[in-house]
Amino acid sequence: MTAARRVLWTYLLTGIAVFTLMMLLGIAMRAEQARWVAFGPQIFYAMLTLHGAGMITSVALCGMGGLWYLMRQEGELSAGAALVAYALVVLGVVAVLLSVFPGGFAAGWTFLYPLPFVGATWPSWATGTFLIGIMLVSLGWTAWCFQMLAFTLTRYGGWAGASGWNLVFKRDAEPHEAPPPQSIAAFVVAVDGVLTGMAGMTIGVALIAHWLSPSVLVDPLWAKNVTFFFGHAFANLTIYMALGWVYVGMARYTGREYHTTKILAIAWWATLVFVAIAYFHHLYMDFVQYRPLQYVGEIASYLSAIPATAVSVWGSMLLVYRSRMRWTLGSIFLFTGLVGWVVGGIGALLDASIPLNFDLHNTLWVPAHFHTYLLGGVFLFALGLIYMQLEERSGRCSPPLLRWIIGLTTFGGMTVFLLGFYVAGANGVPRRYAIEPSPGPLTASWATVGALLLLLGLIVVLIEAIRLARLPAQDPA
Amino acid sequence: MSSSRRIAAYLIGALTLAAALAPLVSNEDVSIPEHHLLHALLLAGAVTTALLASPDTAGDRNGAWLIAVVGSPLLVMFLMWPSSYAYLDAHPMAHVGDHLSIALLGFLCTWSGQRYARGIGWIGGLATVSMAVLAAGGFGVVR
Amino acid sequence: MAKGPLVLPAFLVLAAAAMAVLLLVALSTRLSPLPYSQVQPEGYKLRRWWFVILSLGLVAIFAVTLPWFPYPPLRAAAHATKNGTLYVKVIAQQYAFTTPSVLPLDRRIVFEVTSLDVNHGFGIYDPRGQIVAQVQAMPDYINHLPVTFTRAGHYTVRCLEYCGIGHASMQGGFDVR
Ligand code: HEM
Ligand SMILES: [Cu+2]
Numbered sequence: 001m002t003a004a005r006r007v008l009w010t011y012l013l014t015g016i017a018v019f020t021l022m023m024l025l026g027i028a029m030r031a032e033q034a035r036w037v038a039f040g041p042q043i044f045y046a047m048l049t050l051h052g053a054g055m056i057t058s059v060a061l062c063g064m065g066g067l068w069y070l071m072r073q074e075g076e077l078s079a080g081a082a083l084v085a086y087a088l089v090v091l092g093v094v095a096v097l098l099s100v101f102p103g104g105f106a107a108g109w110t111f112l113y114p115l116p117f118v119g120a121t122w123p124s125w126a127t128g129t130f131l132i133g134i135m136l137v138s139l140g141w142t143a144w145c146f147q148m149l150a151f152t153l154t155r156y157g158g159w160a161g162a163s164g165w166n167l168v169f170k171r172d173a174e175p176h177e178a179p180p181p182q183s184i185a186a187f188v189v190a191v192d193g194v195l196t197g198m199a200g201m202t203i204g205v206a207l208i209a210h211w212l213s214p215s216v217l218v219d220p221l222w223a224k225n226v227t228f229f230f231g232h233a234f235a236n237l238t239i240y241m242a243l244g245w246v247y248v249g250m251a252r253y254t255g256r257e258y259h260t261t262k263i264l265a266i267a268w269w270a271t272l273v274f275v276a277i278a279y280f281h282h283l284y285m286d287f288v289q290y291r292p293l294q295y296v297g298e299i300a301s302y303l304s305a306i307p308a309t310a311v312s313v314w315g316s317m318l319l320v321y322r323s324r325m326r327w328t329l330g331s332i333f334l335f336t337g338l339v340g341w342v343v344g345g346i347g348a349l350l351d352a353s354i355p356l357n358f359d360l361h362n363t364l365w366v367p368a369h370f371h372t373y374l375l376g377g378v379f380l381f382a383l384g385l386i387y388m389q390l391e392e393r394s395g396r397c398s399p400p401l402l403r404w405i406i407g408l409t410t411f412g413g414m415t416v417f418l419l420g421f422y423v424a425g426a427n428g429v430p431r432r433y434a435i436e437p438s439p440g441p442l443t444a445s446w447a448t449v450g451a452l453l454l455l456l457g458l459i460v461v462l463i464e465a466i467r468l469a470r471l472p473a474q475d476p477a
Numbered sequence: 478m479s480s481s482r483r484i485a486a487y488l489i490g491a492l493t494l495a496a497a498l499a500p501l502v503s504n505e506d507v508s509i510p511e512h513h514l515l516h517a518l519l520l521a522g523a524v525t526t527a528l529l530a531s532p533d534t535a536g537d538r539n540g541a542w543l544i545a546v547v548g549s550p551l552l553v554m555f556l557m558w559p560s561s562y563a564y565l566d567a568h569p570m571a572h573v574g575d576h577l578s579i580a581l582l583g584f585l586c587t588w589s590g591q592r593y594a595r596g597i598g599w600i601g602g603l604a605t606v607s608m609a610v611l612a613a614g615g616f617g618v619v620r
Numbered sequence: 621m622a623k624g625p626l627v628l629p630a631f632l633v634l635a636a637a638a639m640a641v642l643l644l645v646a647l648s649t650r651l652s653p654l655p656y657s658q659v660q661p662e663g664y665k666l667r668r669w670w671f672v673i674l675s676l677g678l679v680a681i682f683a684v685t686l687p688w689f690p691y692p693p694l695r696a697a698a699h700a701t702k703n704g705t706l707y708v709k710v711i712a713q714q715y716a717f718t719t720p721s722v723l724p725l726d727r728r729i730v731f732e733v734t735s736l737d738v739n740h741g742f743g744i745y746d747p748r749g750q751i752v753a754q755v756q757a758m759p760d761y762i763n764h765l766p767v768t769f770t771r772a773g774h775y776t777v778r779c780l781e782y783c784g785i786g787h788a789s790m791q792g793g794f795d796v797r
Contacts, residue, residue, distance in 0.1 A: 041785045081540030108782045114759065115738045119714045119784045139551065143543040146601070150538065150594035158596065198550070198604045199611070205554035206616045216560045220739065220759050222615025256656045285741065285756045285780075287691055287763040294691070295682075302678040310671045317645045318663040323656070325649040339642050343635045350627055353681070355688035359623045359751045362741055362780040426628035428751040430743070430780055433788040437749075437778070620760070 003079045004072040010086060011065020012386060018058035018093060019379065023458070025051045027451045030420075033436050034444035042121060044434040045106035049130075052109030053096050056235050057137055059374060061089060062382040063241030064144050067189070070182045070244050071148065075155045081147045088140030095133030105130045108432070110231055113207060113223035117214070128211050135204040141234070142197030148190035152183055162187045164265025181260050182244035188272045189237050195276060196237070200230040224283060232279035239341065239373060240271065242381035243312055246334055249388050250316045253331040254323035258315065267307035274304035284357045294354065301352035305345060313338055328397035329406065329464070333384035336411060340376025344369050347422070362432075364440075365425025372418055383461065390465060395474030398464055406464070409457030413450045420447025486529035493522030497576035500569040509559045510613040516557055516579055517609035523583035524602030531591035531598060542593035549586035550605040553579055557609065559617020625750070690753065692730065692764040705730055705766075712740035712757035714784055717777050717792030725772050725796050731765040733757045740790070741780025747773030754780050769796040 025047045031037045032044055039047070068082050099105040103126025107116040111134070116127045152162040157176030160166045167178045179187065203226040209216045251258040280297025283289045316338055325331060347369030351360050360366070391397050398406075424443040429436050436444065496519050507515065536542075556579050565572040586605050590598035705728045711718040713736040723729060733742045733755050740757040744767065752775075755765040769775070779790035 041788065045782075045785055045787075076538075078538050078540055081538065081543055084540040084543060106785065110782075112739050112782075115782070115784060118737045119786075121785050135551070139547050142547045143540075146543055146546055146590070146593070146597055147540075149600065150536070150597050153596050154535070154594055194600060194604055197547070198608050201551050202554060202608045202611050202616070205551065206612070209555075209558055209560075209616075213558075213560050216558065216616075217618045217620060219615030219618045221761060224739070224758075226611065226614075285754055286758065286761075287755055287765065288758070288761045291691065291694060294689075298682060299679075302682060303675075305678065306671065306674055309674065310667055314663070314667050314670065317642070318659055319656075320649060321645050321659050321663065322648045322651055322654040323659075324653045325646075327649070335642070335646060339639055342638045342642070346634045346638060347631055350631055353685060355685050355690070356623055356627055358690045358754065360627065361754060362743075363751070365627070422628060422631065426625060426631075428745060428749065430778055430788075432782045435788045 004069060004077075007072075007079050007082045007086075008065050008069040008389070010083070011061050011068070012382070014086075014090060015058045015061035015065065015382065016386075018054050018061065022051050022054040022058060023455065025054075027448065027455065030417075030444055030448045030451055032434060033440060034448045035435075035441050036445070036448065041434040042104065042106065045108070045432075046100050046104055048432060049106050049109050050097065050100040053134070054093065055374070056109070056231075056238065057089065057093055057096075059238045059378045059382060060141065060234065060241075061086075062385070063238045063378070064089075064141075066382070066385050067148070067182070067186050067241045067244045068144070070248060071151055071186055074180070074183060075151065077147070077151055082144070085140045085144035085147065088136050088143060090140075092133045092136030092138075092140060095129050095136060097133075099126045099128075099130035099133060103129060110227055111207065112227060113203075113210070113218050113220055116207065117210060124211070128208065131204055131208050131211060135201065135208070138197050138200035138204065138230070138234075142194060142201075145190040145193030145197060148186045149194065152179065152187040152190065155179075156183065156187075163269065164260060164262075167260060168262045168265050178260055181247040181258060181264055184260060184265055184268045185240060185244040185247070188268045188275075189240050192233055192237055192240075192272055192275045196230050196233040199226050200234070203227050203230060221286065221288060224286065225279075225289075228279045228282040229276075232282060233275050235370070235374070236275050236278075238378050240275070242337070242378050242385075245385050245388070246312070246316060246337065246381055249330065249334045249384060250319045252388070253328070253334070254319045254325050256319050256323055258319060264311055264315070267311035270307045271304065274300045274307075278304055278352075281352050281357070284354055285361045298352060298354055302349065305349060308345060309342065313342060326397075327403075328387065328391055329403060329461075330384050330387035330391050330397070332403065332407065333380045333387060337377050337380035337384060340380060340414075341373045341378075344371075344373030344377055347372055359428070360425060362430060363425040364421045364429050364431050364443075366431050368418060368421030368425045371421060376414055376418065386465060387468075390468040393473050394468050394471035396468065396471055398468070402460070402464060406457055406460050409453050410461065413453030413455070413457055416450025417447050417454055418450075420444060420450065482529055486526055489522055489529065490526040493519060493526055493580055496522060497580050498573055500565070500572035500576070506566065509562060509617040509619070512562050513557055513609055513613035513616065516576075517606050517613070519576060519580055520553065520583040520602075520606045520609055523580040524587045524599070524606060527584040527587035527602065528591070528599055531588050534592075534595070536592055536594035536597070538594060539592075542589040545589035546586055546593060546597065546601045549582040549589070550601070550608050553582045553586075553605055554608060554612065554616075556582070557612055557616070562617070690765070692766045704728075707732060710734070710742055710757065711736060712742060712779070712783075712790075713737055715779070715786035715790035717742065717779075717790070719777065719792055719794050722795050722797065723769065723775075725769055728766065728768050731755070731767065733763045733765055734761065735759045738783050739781045740783045741778075743778045743780035745776040745778060746771055747775065749776075756781055772797050 104122035105126040156162040156179045278300040280293045420443040429440040587598040587602035590601035710733040735757040743754040746752045753767045755763045777792035
């Protein structure tokens with residue numbers, strides 16, 4: 001295995017391992033909400049905290065590894081630097097894990113000030129360990145972003161080259177060629193990523209300071225803004241990282257070429273801005289927030305649909321339309337990931353409408369839509385990447401019957417699981433309730449069945465992946 | 478390095494050092510946010526100095542530099558511990574020490590960034606300054 | 621008032637439409653393949669329409685729905701003297717709400733919501749169990765939530781921001797008559 005592949009698989013396998021653990025926690029939580037099991041709120045909220053932090057980190061790891069690998073094919077990248085970032089993130093994950101089990105930290109992965117410190121049922125060291133863990137994750141993330149930034153800036157001729165500015169305004173920038181779509185994605189993610197990393201460190205240190213000396217007080221509204229800026233953008237960027245290989249994969253499976261166009265570059269500039277300012281929608285129900293920011297939040301959330309659908313989804317659809325698409329598990333996962341992304345986006349747009357948010361804010365509608373594009377989108381993109389690698393390496397793909405089995409269990413289970421969230425959310429069942437009011441327990445029951453079906457499907461996916469991985473490599477690459 | 482750039486580096490470096498020594502001559506009471514913002518200014522000086530003084534090489538892409546790039550701003554935030562400000566206002570020498578460390582870390586972040594890859598230094602430096610400005614929004618409030 | 625139940629059908633319709641489009645695109649690979657040089661220009665032409673319709677549509681929705689935004693007027697003080705608005709203090713605290721137990725029907729009420737400890741959410745559910753209004757309860761801040769109840773009966777208050785282990789049991793309520 002080449003060094004580049006080793007980096008890729010280190011990231012991917014760690015991501016998938018963390019994902020698997022977190023999925024089991026997710027099922028346990030849903031079963032508790034269905035009242036099939038009773039761990040009690042203490043354990044429920046510890047699981048919720050770990051699941052949120054762990055899942056986002058798991059897909060981020062997949063995204064970081066995948067996009068790094070794509071960039072590695074565009075030029076010289078140091079595996080050492082990628083592993084520095086990896087080590088920091090993994091150390092962070094271990095700290096978060098320890099803070100929750102056995103520590104019992106349960107203030108939610110959003111650790112909204114001052115909750116980690118007030119009414120805690122866990123020891124103080126757990127709070128500190130959790131915060132340090134989050135800090136390490138953002139350090140590793142920021143280091144990764146700096147590496148991507150350095151790469152794209154030097155490879156494509158500075159800001160004007162890497163952002164696509166030269167391309168859009170037809171400025172000849174010899175000797176640098178225009179960046180391919182995945183490089184534009186890497187550049188935009190890196191810029192926004194440095195911003196999120198900064199915010200993460202600022203709020204992290206503020207909370208650690210309060211932890212060590214409680215006389216340091218923090219403004220709760222400021223804390224909310226900074227925390228959600230960090231959390232929202234970090235979660236959001238996992239999708240945009242994955243798009244890098246969706247572009248590449250779609251082009252490979254359809255045998256068509258996908259180039260950077262002016263429109264694509266401009267769309268990514270828009271995305272860069274929207275990712276940074278859409279987070280205001282998390283504060284819609286904070287009426288004291290400076291009012292114009294509420295409007296900015298709604299408009300930015302709305303408009304982010306334009307680059308997403310008109311460029312990334314549209315471009316992928318054009319690649320596929322009446323092409324010689326090879327429908328293997330790899331391409332199926334990439335394509336259905338698009339479906340999850342769009343459908344989750346529709347749920348998000350509804351929730352981003354302030355009059356509707358008044359009824360939906362912090363109901364199960366929120367996990368409904370973000371699970372649709374994180375589980376049904378980013379995670380499927382990650383599976384797509386894994387299968388794409390395995391299929392290319394072995395030159396084989398999975399038999400049709402298996403594709404049907406996996407399709408029915410995975411997507412069927414996922415749909416049932418997600419519908420449980422949507423129906424309950426529309427009926428006002430709050431999110432983050434260990435014990436839900438009606439119709440919560442009912443919808444949680446079928447959601448749990450759906451999640452178990454999904455688990456079954458994913459076990460088949462795993463076994464099939466192992467089978468493909470053990471086939472001899474087609475060429476010595 | 479051109480001589481005008483060298484002169485600018487010395488000049489801004491000297492100004493930054495002088496600013497760091499400010500507590501020796503004046504100990505006006507400033508609010509916590511104002512204090513954060515003054516530190517941001519100090520950082521801006523250190524970052525600019527580092528940009529001017531750093532070698533004009535392309536950078537060696539050694540991942541170790543990145544640890545300094547992301548670690549320094551984090552440490553800077555710790556040196557901006559709001560409840561220490563009252564103590565620092567009463568102890569000028571400690572205050573100067575705090576300032577020098579902040580400036581040094583701002584310099585280190587930027588310098589390491591430039592050594593990693595040219596063009597990264599100012600981004601790291603700007604990020605550090607922005608964090609100090611962001612902190613003024615609510616890191617340390619008096620009730 | 622409660623728009624939740626309307627959201628689900630709207631979502632399902634839109635989601636079904638999006639899925640149908642993507643499915644058709646997927647199924648098109650069963651037809652005889654076309655060269656990309658033929659697909660692309662057509663697709664880009666169509667995309668221009670999508671761009672225009674979506675952009676205008678989204679901005680229009682924003683503008684048209686502005687009257688339904690739940691925010692109180694910015695100059696609340698000037699408003700206070702008008703038409704006998706009733707100001708009601710709400711205090712949230714782990715894990716209970718302090719509110720009056722009876723509130724008037726058909727009268728403009730402004731809830732002044734705050735918290736003594738962590739962030740909470742002040743979510744009002746009508747007698748049928750639907751959310752009709754909510755606002756965050758934040759320490760150090762007071763949020764003003766204007767509501768006019770048009771239905772008599774018992775309203776339940778639930779916490780709508782995670783506030784600790786007792787979050788799910790944090791409930792209150794009042795009668796409107
Ligand atoms: C694999 C199947 C999954 C199951 C069964 C599952 C289950 C759950 C459940 C039951 C909740 C709590 C909902 C509530 O009452 O508020 C939850 C929350 C959450 N999940 Fe998942 N989930 C899954 C996948 C994912 C994925 C793939 C991601 C992200 C990549 C994710 C991220 C989150 C986050 C961020 C929260 C919010 C945590 C919080 O409220 O603090 N989940 N999940
Ligand atoms: Cu609560």
